[in-house]
Amino acid sequence: MRAQDRARRAGTRPRSNHTLETALATLRDLAVLLVDHRGKNDWALVDVHDVEAFLATLPRARKRRLTVLRQFFRFARSQHIVLADPTRTLTAKEPNGFRGRTLTLDQQRELFRRCTTDTHVHPHEALVGMLALLHGASSSEVRMLQVTGVDPVAHTVRLGKRPHPVLLDPASWTVLQRCLAHREAWPTANPHVMVTKGTKAGRSPASTAQLSHVLDDCGYPPRMIRSNRLVDLVNTMDPKLVAAAFGMDPQATLIHLADYVARKRNWPPARQQIHSPAQMINASLRG
Incomplete structure (x- = not known):
């Protein structure tokens, strides 16, 4: 607030009240986290791990919140409220590692059963x-995906830019x-596997907007389901091999690399217990 007054007297642009309220709200949220979850009732007890845990609650606001915390702890150190600034070694850049949402094992099983056994599920939803x-x-x-890309003898399909069926x-x-079978019910010459009311009279694929909502009934977006599979593959195989198999850029697969290194990896791998539908399918394909 003193900086506001100085800016007004100097004719420069002062910080708005909204900016001040946002900064105070950030400090309030940090104080609540410290008291309720970290068991600390004194600013002098705050360390870098407490600040990192607070920033992890809202990863997208990391840069803005870290700026506020740096200002506060610099002030607190000048006033001898704290002995050391816990934000001194932190950076605004978010830590590496995949932080997207994935499905739990129970959710994978639920989705697998829904797509394979529930006759009320639309064929497009089940396929996606x-x-x-x-x-x-x-x-x-x-x-x-087009009908010509489906091989009924080898049971393979051509997907996107993948080099192999x-x-x-x-x-x-x-x-x-x-x-x-659902497609054959339409009198259409559209070459794509997924044909809708809007595309049955032409040759264009289904719209991107429709594909983004095809899984609304199951409650899981397509990106979340796909990320679950990519995370599993990238963290058990070479990301470059996964990128080559999927026809992706290597940087795109590295995004799904988790932020850890396995302590021990045996080769050849020991027989593992199968939990997820994807693991069951992999085991069946390996024979």
């Missing part, structure tokens, strides 16, 4: 869900056949 869950297919890859497991192949 299964290809994203088990094969890491993006909405664009499923949207652009994707071998489908029995469950995914059954869902695909259901989607093709």
Whole structure:
């Protein structure tokens, strides 16, 4: 507030009341976190781990909140409220590592059963869900999938820019056949597997907007389901191999790399317990 007064007297632009209120709200939230979750009732007890835990609650606001905290702790150190500035070694850049949302094992099982056993689920929803869950297919890859890219003998499909056909497991192949049967009910010459009322009279693929809402009923967005598969592959295989298999840029797969290093990895890998549908499909394909 003194800086506001100085700016007004000097004719420069003062900080708005909203900026001050935002800064005070940040300090209030930090104080609540310290008292309720970290068991600290004195600013002098705050360390860098407390600040990092607070910044992790809102990763997108890290830079703005860290600026406020730096100003406060510089002031607190000048007033001898704290002995050391806990924000001195922190950077505004967010730490590396995947922080997107993924499905739990129970959610994976629920989605798998919904797409394979629930007859009330629309064929388009089942196809997008299964290809994203088990094969890491993006909405664009499923949207652009054409009938000519389906091999009924080898049970493979051509997805996007992937260099090789994707071998489908029995469950995914059954869902695909259901989607093709739904397509045959339309009198259409559209070459794409997913045909809607708006595209049956032409040759264009389904709209991006429609694909973004095709999984609304199951409650999981396509990106979240796909990220679950990519995270599993990237953290158990070489990210460059995953990028080559998916036709992706290597930097795109590195985004899904978790922020940890396995302490011990045996080769060849020991037989592991299978939990997720994706792991079951991998095991069945390996024989």
